[in-house]
Amino acid sequence: MFEYNRTAKYHETDQMGIIHHSNYIKWMEEARIEAMNQMGYPYRRFEEEGFISPVLAVNCEYKKSVCFDEKVKIKVFLKEIGRVKFTLGYEIYNLSQDNRLSAVGSSTHCFLKKGGRPVLIDKEMSEFAAALQKMNV
Template structure:
């Protein structure tokens, strides 16, 4: 399943020149992953109630073009790899048909108290496995 989240660029996302500040692309990707999980029935509260947290353990991002104030963006969240205690998303940010930014974001599942790796619960893992796309990670480096 390819998940897409439409977003608009607001003044708070930009620098003095009206260009999106680079770190905000990571925020956009975070929002898309969060909404992807919510569509599977795993909102932030559901994850926290299981004593889990999902944290970014790696991010490989390529910035290709700049988004600007008031642009309408489309942010994808495609689960490309699912492991026992983590997953990797391949994500893209588009403006119309133009690719602005893409990358592989590795997410680790950790225990809320110990912050140590913890296996993704079986029900969540099954739901995620059904959504994994067969796109290999690392395709953003070209």
């Protein structure tokens, strides 16, 4: 499991003074990118190797609001991995409010070779698949 910390920015708030719901998805993406970097698999590396990684699905369930300048911690973990796609889970905690759970979510991804051919993760990206499996340790 990887953790990513950030501070809620003023421009991310809505008219009610709380973080707009769309920003939680952006935060999950930031956390995913950082987790991949920490694993040694930055997205740039995939692109240089001729892969692209579209998002197939994204989900977020909101529990408690986060406001401007509050600190959050986003936990990223592997939920599921198949031959062609994988799903990451996210838990967003508000560190400024007694570490309360503010949101949970998931995102599902695959890899394609340029031209659109799906990549078999277990065969063509076995090292990456092993690194993903370690996210649950």
